[in-house]
Amino acid sequence: MTILRQPTRAGVRDAAAKVAAVVPATPLFVVDIQGVAVAFKAECLQPMGAFKLRGAWHRLTAIEPDLRSKGVVAFSSGNHAQGVAWAARRLQMPATIVMPADAPKAKREGTLALGAEVVSYDRKTESRETIAARLAEARGAVLVPSFDDPWVIEGQGSAGIEAAAQMAAAGLGSAARVVVPCGGGGLAAGLALALPEAAVTVVEPAGWDDMRRSLEAGWIEPVGDSPPPTACDALQTMRVSGLTFDVLARRGATGVAVSEAEIRAAQRWAAERLRLVVEPGGAVALAAVLSGKVAVEPGLLVLLSGGNVDLAAYGAVLAGTD
Incomplete structure (x- = not known):
C-alpha cells in the first residue's frame, strides 16, 4: 500500500x-x-x-537534481503560474503552465516574462488538470498542483x-x-x-x-x-x-x-x-x-x-x- x-x-x-x-x-x-x-x-x-512563490519554491527544490532537466508542469490562472515560473527560472528548470484563455493579461505576460511556456485552455469546456497531467506524462516532467500537494x-x-x-x-x-x-x-x-x-x-x-x-x-x-x-x-x-x-x-x-x-x-x-x-x-x-x-x-x-x-x-x- x-x-x-x-x-x-x-x-x-x-x-x-x-x-x-x-x-x-x-x-x-x-x-x-x-x-x-x-x-x-x-x-x-x-x-x-x-504568496505562491513560497509553495513553488518549496516544491521545486524538493525535486531531485537529476530529475530537474525534465522540468515541471503546472496549471493556474496566474499567481501559481508566476510562482512556479519564478522558482523554475532560478533553478534553471523548464516550466510549462496551463492557463485559462481568459486569464488576466498582466498575469499571462508576467508568466511569459519569467521564461515559462504557456498553454491556453477554455475553462468552461476543458479540464486544466487533464491537460496538465497529459503534458507532464508526455514530457516526463513533475506535475505541480496549485494547492493539492x-x-x-x-x-x-x-x-x-x-x-x-x-x-x-x-x-x-x-x-x-x-x-x-x-x-x-x-x-x-x-x-x-x-x-x-x-x-x-x-x-x-x-x-x-x-x-x-x-x-x-x-x-x-x-x-x-x-x-x-x-x-x-x-x-x-x-x-x-x-x-x-x-x-x-x-x-x-x-x-x-x-x-x-x-x-x-x-x-x-x-x-x-x-x-x-x-x-x-x-x-x-x-x-x-x-x-x-x-x-x-x-x-x-x-x-x-x-x-x-x-x-x-x-x-x-x-x-x-x-
Whole structure:
C-alpha cells in the first residue's frame, strides 16, 4: 500500500527556512481598527506579486537534481503560474503552465516574462488538470498542483512563520485568529499548520464559497453549476482538495463569503490606508474584516495574498466607476 506524504508543521518550518534564504520577509503592516491593532501580512509585495512563490519554491527544490532537466508542469490562472515560473527560472528548470484563455493579461505576460511556456485552455469546456497531467506524462516532467500537494501547502504556510515572528517583534503577541483568502485552500491549510494556536477563518467570493460550505457540512461540497461572475480570478476553484480540506477540518476552521462590492471597497481601503495594490482575490480577507463578517479582536492577522491587478480594472475600482 502506498502511503501518501502529508503536510506537517515541521515541513512548514523547513519551507520557511528555504524561503528566507532566497527572498526577504514580506512586510507586516499594523493598523488601528476600532481601537484594536490589526496585523496585515503583505504577500502582495513578493517578487512576483503573490504568496505562491513560497509553495513553488518549496516544491521545486524538493525535486531531485537529476530529475530537474525534465522540468515541471503546472496549471493556474496566474499567481501559481508566476510562482512556479519564478522558482523554475532560478533553478534553471523548464516550466510549462496551463492557463485559462481568459486569464488576466498582466498575469499571462508576467508568466511569459519569467521564461515559462504557456498553454491556453477554455475553462468552461476543458479540464486544466487533464491537460496538465497529459503534458507532464508526455514530457516526463513533475506535475505541480496549485494547492493539492503537501510541499505546496507547507511552502504557503511559511508566511505564517514569518508573520508570527513579526507580530511578536511588534509587541502584538501571538496570532489569535488568522483570516485568509481561499481558493483551493493551500494557503489556509499551510497557515493552519504554521499557527496551531490561532483560529482560522477562510474567506471566499460569494457563490464560490465551497470551502465554507464544505467545512460546515463535514464533507467536500463543490462550487456547483453556473457560479456567478467574480473579479477574483485567483479564487475560481471548482472543488477543493481532500488534502487541504482535511487540514482545515481538523483545525475546526470556519468560513465566510464576501460580495463583489465588499471586495472593491477593500481594495480601495488597502490603497488609501496601506498604500498597497491588492488584487480582488487578495483582498477578500480584508473585505471580511471591513464588512464586519469577521470581528475585530486582539491578535487578528489578515493575509493580503496577491497584488497582480489588471490596470484598467483596478483603475476603475479606485475611481469608483467599476
